[in-house]
Amino acid sequence: MKAIQVSEPGKLQVIEKDDPPAPGANEIKVKMKRMGICGSDIHILHGENPFATYPRIIGHEAAGEVVEAGTNTAGVGRGDKVVLEPIRYCGQCYPCRKGRPNVCESLQVYGVHLDGGGREYITVEESVVHKVNPELDWSDAALIEPFTIGAQAVYRGQVQKGDLVFIMGAGPIGLCCLKMAKEAGAAAAISDFNEKRLAFAAEWGADFLLNPQKQDVEDTITAWSEGMGANVVIDAVGTTKTLEQAVQAASAAGRVVLLGFHPEPSSITQALITKKELSICGSRLQTYRFPGVIDLFNSPTFDVKDLVSHEFPLANAAEAFSLIENNPENIRKVMLKISE
Template sequence: MLQQVMTAPGVIEFNEVPVPEVMPGQVLVKIQKIGICGSDIHVYHGKHPFTKYPVTQGHEVSGEIAQIGQGVEGFSVGQKVTIQPQVVCGKCYPCRHGKYNLCEELKVMGFQTTGVASHYFAVDAQKVTPLPEDMSFDEGAMIEPLAVAVHAIRQAGDVTGLKIAVLGAGPIGILVAQAAKGMGAQSVMVTDISDVRLAKAKECGADYCVNTKNTDFGDAMLEYFGPDKADVIYDCAGNDITMGQAIKHARKGSTIILVAVFASMAKVDLAVLNDHELDLNTTMMYRNEDYLDAIRLVNEGKVTLAPLVSKHFAFRDYLKAYQYIDDNRETTMKVIINVQE
């Protein structure tokens, strides 16, 4: 079978390797689709702080069961599945208390351990989540980023009836906006500095879309949410400007949740954060319940994923996919690799 390997930043090779042996407790997945995310792009540019080379990438994935290992129950050959890419110790305090997404020894497939970018991938059955048979493989590959969004919404508790602001209209920001609406939020405002991305957010159901190059964020909050402003603000852009907007204009005593990863040390006004008794919360990946809810939201039509797919590339054109993303940053949402082509 073919396996992708990034040997250095911007350098991708394909190697012929044996189909992996399926050990007891494992299943063999025939990989169909892989999504490229922002963290993958950091690896491509040599800017991911926790990834060494060579590395086989791929963590947003869909496929079908090709073989079932000894002792595995509940799966069938040909069944559509996705894979949760966390590799955890199971022994540390977070793992022992059900928060394995915060494992002290956390590794993620495609970054600190081998990713799924190959024709077949053997994996522990407990990391495999079934997909509905009528769900497309494209949608299946996007359950992972949607699970990120679902987990982020959960960090605010029950959002039923709440007014939500989402800063950043990239794929994660738009998924957070959709997840908020799907999980009961009253209304959602999305901000960005790109009209193209904001149009995509509107297509995906955002109630209000604001270009903060032209409109002050605080003014938009008052216009669309009234004097009580937003109940929760999600920073899905992750920079001093957006976090500064959130802290400056949040309703006193309300909540800000950081979803994006800051690329550099933040310089924000913690004095205002303190003075306004704001809750600054964070979110990290997902757990199994987030995958299940992500699948449910798509199945119930509360989240639509197809508008976020920008382009497909054949498996051997992995490098061209990265080059396309670099050349079309503003207009690109999600690029999908067709592994079996």
């Protein structure tokens, strides 16, 4: 079978590999159909993901069709469309016991710590996949994972109906947060330097657009919220500066949700956090968000139209990566077609 592998930092290859074994009793074998390329795949390619080891078959935004099911599987069977929930956890450690396996002490993510879904076949435990509607388009199915990231950010920020939510960054993750915040009944402002991405966010339901290269972030959000500030700020950029701006733009009793992994310290003021009694939290991967997001995707009224801007066959993976890196203003989500 063919697989997309980062053999070492800087080296992306489509390799030939043996098919995985037939499934064990609790396992299924899946023929992979689509894999979304994520910013973290680009980081793995450049050796900038602290969790990745090499060589690594990438792919954590992955959908496929079950071709064989083990004797002890019950939930999914041959012919089912499934998506990968790409985390493995111990179930024993403190975060696991607290219902937060996404930050398990021995967390392993498919496509990062473990070989992922960027290959024609994968054999995995039945428990790491979820069944989706047979009518769902393959590329849409592969969008479910990034939407769970947006769902987690909205959950961590306790977004409620009527809240004013400010999303920083209109990349794929910011757009997923936008859609999930709107689903929760919030009004949403979104920022980006890139006018094309802002225009797309407007088509996707953003109520207010802001370009931090042209407008002051705090002043503009204060004006949008009639002096209150944003009740929830979701930082889907992840720089030292955006964290500072998020704390400034949040309302009293507000929540600030951070998605980035920037290692440099930001300069934020204790008094501002205490005075407004802000809750500042990280949001990593997701906990138990797949069923809810799948219900949304299965519903005929939910629309992810045009989020996928490009689709490439697996053989042209290098071209897909270089398009994302060299042309960010013209791309949204790029999909690899792993098999027909």
